[in-house]
Amino acid sequence: MQKLDMGLKDIQQLHFVMFPLMAPGHMIPMIDMAKLIAKHGILITIVTTPVNATRFKSSIDRAAKGGLNIRVSQLEFPWQEAGLPEGCENVDMLPSLSYAINFIQAAANLEEPMEKLLHELQPKPSCLISDFGFTWTTEVARRFNIPRIVFHGMSCCSLLSLHNMITYNVIGNLNSDTESFLVPGLPDNIELTKTQVPNAVHQAADPLRVEMREAERKAFGVVVNSFEELEPEYFKRCKEAKGKTNIWCVGPVSLCNQDELDKGERGNKAALAVDQCMKWLDLHKPKSVMYACLGSLCNVVASQVMQLAFGLEASNKPFIFALREGYSLKEVERLIEEDGFKKRVEGRGLVILGWAPQVLILTHPSVGGFLTHCGWNSTIEGISTGLPMATCPLFSEQFLNEKFVVQVLRVGVSVRVEIPTMNPGEEVRGISVEKEHVKHAVDLVMDGGKEGEEMRERASRLAKGAKRAVQESGSSDTGLKLMIQQVIQQIEKGKQEVDKE
Structure with missing residues (x-):
């Protein structure tokens, strides 16, 4: 197990809480990321719902037996209040995507139980890594005086493209759905048509989308399942676009699964x-x-x-x-x-x-x-x-x-x-x-x-x-260590500010 080169006391006191959106494409990489962080001797609590906890229980149990300090805390998913079918706790369980808005509402209703859980967790949480859809977690993290890190599940290329398309309002200038346009501000010439543009751009003015971007702007950073050598210029421009918000590439996170059972049961x-x-x-x-x-x-x-x-x-x-x-x-x-x-x-x-x-x-x-x-x-x-x-x-x-x-x-x-x-x-x-x-x-x-x-x-x-990126001293290994070190620095900064008050 590779641990960070810093005081043992710092590491032993760290407690990262990870809160993935209940959808396969969001949960799977977050579970992998939890294992990668835990390899540095850090306590991890994964927060999810009962149905979702069963999906990765055997993988987490194996990780714990292997010496990783990972545990799971469960929140009851309010499917009934949101008008969802009984036991519907994951996006892939929706009977049709017309229920997506109900699912979003149910996820939003987790704020109060999540805050209660964070109060109860021991040792106290040091950092909250949550899905970009959980906008309210930025404010919850602020109340606990801990950094929130956003997970998107996208590449730097996509993050930069979405940012630029919204910033330059590209679809507002298009005359037809099939008209192609050049995505602005990219290191390569990438063309899309209006119909191929993601909903995040089409719905950029919607209150929820505005809230997502604002919550991310106030967050401590963004973690990306990619590696710098794959998209170096996109990573660089993404950092510039995010301004004060940190960004770290820590992938490909799937490479943490070396055990055949982990590969076979992943997800x-x-x-x-x-x-x-x-x-x-x-x-x-x-x-x-x-x-x-x-x-x-x-x-x-x-x-x-x-x-x-x-x-x-x-x-x-x-x-x-x-x-x-x-x-x-x-x-x-x-x-x-x-x-x-x-x-x-x-x-x-x-x-x-x-x-x-x-x-x-x-x-x-x-x-x-x-x-x-x-x-x-x-x-x-x-x-x-x-x-x-x-x-x-x-x-x-x-x-x-x-x-x-x-x-x-x-x-x-x-x-x-x-x-x-x-x-x-x-x-x-x-x-x-x-x-x-x-x-x-x-x-x-x-x-x-x-x-x-x-x-x-x-x-x-x-x-x-x-493979080089995730090895010792590779770019993603370095990115992960940097993220942890910056979290420690932010915690110390927060303590000093509280002491001043």
Whole structure:
């Protein structure tokens, strides 16, 4: 266990409280980050709800047995008061995204119980790391005279892009939804259309969005699941844009999972037995399998899912296709059976209906490519494992991530999705996925001749850089230590100010 080079007393007195938003893409990296911080001998309390606590209990138990001082405190989630279905405690449990506003209200109602918990925790909390959606935690941290650090779950590229698009009001000057524009103030030329711009920009004037930005401005800092070598100029400009607010890159946080069980159980219980999945992969040649997954909040209509499936089939490559539970899954199951798809790809294609052990799959030697929705967690996991990607963005900042992967890093091929599938709070919409485009992207990623080989070499270099970043004295290891040291300095500063009063 690597501990910081500072007084033991300082470390022993530190107590970081981590409060992730109850959604897979937010919780998973925060749990990883908790382990990374705890490796420095710091006490960590993860605050969540009962249903969510069960999802990562075994992983935290293993971490504790391994000597990490991590514990979990639970808050009852007020689903009933917010008009949510019984036991609905995670975004991926919503029966439809029309319930998103109810979920946001329920999360906002956690302020009072959270404050009560912070009063009761011993030793007293030193720092609060919370999701950007919990705007009220900035004020709660102020009342406890401790720093609040914001976690977004985005890259520096996306954070900078959103900041600049809001600052320069770019969408106010566009005449149509399909008109493309250059995102201002970036080190690379990245173009989007109005429909591809995240809701955070479209709704920039909404009171909640204004509150989020103001709470972040008042926070002590922002922690990012990325590494400086991946996006050096974006990191630099992000720091400039944030002004007095600190920013630290500490990723890729998924690399903290070295244990096969941690990789296999990361996020949720796998729908298919992990050993069954690994045995299937063991049957295939190195770098021969395409892994396709559209993320934990995929809400694509069944007919479009089938276009992806047909594209994978037409590529004639072995593949794993993972689809989350809910929404159109039952319809997809029916279509797969009726069409005869499952029978046609038997032995060559493995379909997982439900949660898949993604990091374990991506790190298997047989996997040679990744068809992804470009959520940042999946993107950085693909980068960390050195896999070239076929990109299929759905919503939010995923179109920015696609441009970053395909145009800036040049380790991906687009399947040419131009219109968002849906946005949070909306019902499902169709997207223009065509099996020919899927096949083309998969072919280029898996065996695209010289172009494909160069892409694979670039991806391999990025993976090596990612691993160096999290090693002792690497940029992300240094960033994490700096964050902890600055928290200690801020605590001392706060104590001195209280003493003066």
